[in-house]
Amino acid sequence: MSQGARTQASLLIRLVVLGALLTAKALALSVQEGWQLVVRAESGDRAALQALVQAYQAQDPEAATALGVLYLNGVAYPRDLARAKGYFDWAFSRGSAWAGYWLGVLYANGIGVPADQEAALKYVDVSAERGYVGGKLAGLLFRLFDGKLKYEDYVSQAEAEAAKAPEDPVALGIRARLAFDRAYQAKSPEEQGKFLAEARELTRKAAEGGHFIYRDWYAYLLYFGLGGEPDQKRALELARPLAGFEPNTTGLLVWDLYFGNVQPQDRPRACRLAGEYFARPELRGGHVLRAVYGLCLMDGGKRVEGFAHLLKAAGRDPLFLPARALAQERAKGLSKEELERAKALLKDLP
Secondary structure, eight states, rough: OOOOHHHHHHHHHHHHHHHOOOOOOOOOOOOOHHHHHHHHHTOOOHHHHHHHHHHHTOOHHHHHHHHHHHHHHHSSSSOOHHHHHHHHHHHHHHHHHHHHHHHHHHHHHHHSSSOOHHHHHHHHHHHHHTHHHHHHHHHHHHHHHSSOOOHHHHHEEEEEHHHHOOOOOOHHHHHHHHHHHHHHSSSSHHHHHHHHHHHHHHHHHHHHTTTEEEEEEEEHHHHHHTTTTTHHHHHHHGGGGTTTTHHHHHHHHHHHHHHHHOOOOOHHHHHHHHEEEEEEEHHHHHHHHHHHHHHHHHHOHHHHHHHHHHHHHHHTTTTTTHHHHHHHHHTTTOOHHHHHHHHHGGGOOO
């Protein structure tokens, strides 16, 4: 029997036991079992969901964290950020290392709470102290973003920590980030393609492991065929539960409405949604959404402002080739003066 089969069989045995007992303190879930139960519950496995609920009722903190993840992901349950945080708070107060990681994610990204980088770092540091590799990796990433850690030190430490739990979705996601960095730094198309393929595979595993952030990334890679063949239909399936919540997937759905690649083309609706979503700062960083927003402004007569947004979208990610192609095409219809004004606007765009 393979290692994966043995792990699955062990989890199934524990599910049966958890479902039969009212108290599960002696059988408290591990973080990895929690991840697995999240995935099973989201696939429609009612026994897995029932086991999580029963384990939570028996005061299992990691089961509570898993329920919080389900309310955050918005697949098995409708997304409810307040409820998700409530589960995380309860689990964290009872010693959950996994809940500390998720509270750090919420505060770092301003999800359902005001963004607070100091609080985010404190939560993930406690998560790391309690033994969860995801907390340690998140702490390294947050310190990198805050300029408290040199990139070279981040890479060496992140690689070492991720190697300790190679199948953990957070570890997979961090390894994907490192592969993306190498793709951007590649000196040849062949080298870039190799790292992009690696990043896509790692992102797929992290996404399928139950992490919403990497589902957002993976949908983007699938839609535009980065690191492998495109699968726009599957990309939109992944995107729908995250619409209005995560920037990449929100942008994909609007982009597809604008161009009609999978959904029936509906540019008026695409432009209405692009305006509504772009008004939300937490979604504005998505370059796909910005590109559609710029196209819609141009279609509506705001040629200079719209082209400035399209230029910014094209410049945000050198791998976002469709935006570059659109910028080159739309530039042909602008005067030299309009092009210069659009470039001058770039620094003042939200």
